[in-house]
Amino acid sequence: MEILKTISPIFVIIAFGYFLKSRKFLSDGFISEANRFVYLFPLPFLIFTGIVRADARDIGWLSILSITLPTLAVIGIALVAAAVGGYRTGKLGSFVQSTFHGNVTYVGLAVIFYLLGEKGLERGSLLVGILILFNNALAVLILSLTSGKHRSLLKTAISIVTTPVIIATFAGMIVVLFQVRIPSVLMKSIGIVANIALPMALIIIGGSISLPTLTKTLRPAIIAALLKVVILPGLAVLFCHVLSIDLRAALPAIILLATPTAITTYIMARELGGDTRIASGAITLTTLVSPVTYLFWIWMSEAF
Numbered sequence: 001m002e003i004l005k006t007i008s009p010i011f012v013i014i015a016f017g018y019f020l021k022s023r024k025f026l027s028d029g030f031i032s033e034a035n036r037f038v039y040l041f042p043l044p045f046l047i048f049t050g051i052v053r054a055d056a057r058d059i060g061w062l063s064i065l066s067i068t069l070p071t072l073a074v075i076g077i078a079l080v081a082a083a084v085g086g087y088r089t090g091k092l093g094s095f096v097q098s099t100f101h102g103n104v105t106y107v108g109l110a111v112i113f114y115l116l117g118e119k120g121l122e123r124g125s126l127l128v129g130i131l132i133l134f135n136n137a138l139a140v141l142i143l144s145l146t147s148g149k150h151r152s153l154l155k156t157a158i159s160i161v162t163t164p165v166i167i168a169t170f171a172g173m174i175v176v177l178f179q180v181r182i183p184s185v186l187m188k189s190i191g192i193v194a195n196i197a198l199p200m201a202l203i204i205i206g207g208s209i210s211l212p213t214l215t216k217t218l219r220p221a222i223i224a225a226l227l228k229v230v231i232l233p234g235l236a237v238l239f240c241h242v243l244s245i246d247l248r249a250a251l252p253a254i255i256l257l258a259t260p261t262a263i264t265t266y267i268m269a270r271e272l273g274g275d276t277r278i279a280s281g282a283i284t285l286t287t288l289v290s291p292v293t294y295l296f297w298i299w300m301s302e303a304f
Helices: 002-022 028-040 042-053 061-085 089-098 104-147 150-161 164-177 184-194 197-208 211-216 218-242 251-257 264-271 276-303
Strands: none
Touching (some): 002 197, 028 042, 028 197, 042 104, 042 184, 042 197, 061 251, 089 218, 104 197, 211 276, 218 276
């Protein structure tokens, strides 16, 4: 019951965003501009402040393996499922990407913060930095190979490394490693902007849900959702069990892997020759079912 009380407001705000968009209180233009604003400023500031305040020693090689190995395993399963389903070219790339590329920044950080507090957010920010780089690199590789757009692979990879969240991750690590002192006034100002990120991001997610598209891509969306919010975090739990890692200590990693499919999968599909309908369907369905799956994974982590 306490778990439900903690995370349910997150999805209430997502539903509120959907309500505002469906009632035309928010326009497509506003959703687009708000997403761009959060992406460029509040979200990178949130990740930066989280890393600066974190203890990098909390993230060992086991923590990194606990998020990367399950991801690679799910990609392998997704490729087999795509072959059975007869998915080819852009459809194949978008389907596979939607099974592992999670919304770790908007949803993942929100769940971690409201469930685990500042300490959880600090540790989660370090893992988010790793996952952003890892997931985006894999997504670019898969989409480029399946769509045949190999010429843009290097250019796109460079653009990922120079995105605001990646720059914020590297900047935070540099500050920590070299013990750079940042004026308190500047840190407080960055913190104020960072506080905008999570509530606005949740409203954006709600406004981006598309039920009509989901009905047209229901079969691949169901398979992708099963792999993304059930199999992927389940493999992380299995990994922790095999290596005798306390599930409560691994909860930030499990939360991040259990996130619904990232909105950026749609953007990447559009830019790299993927199937935007499959991406949109997977985003919508995984977002809709994630409250239930989150309750299960959080309960399991705390119960065992």
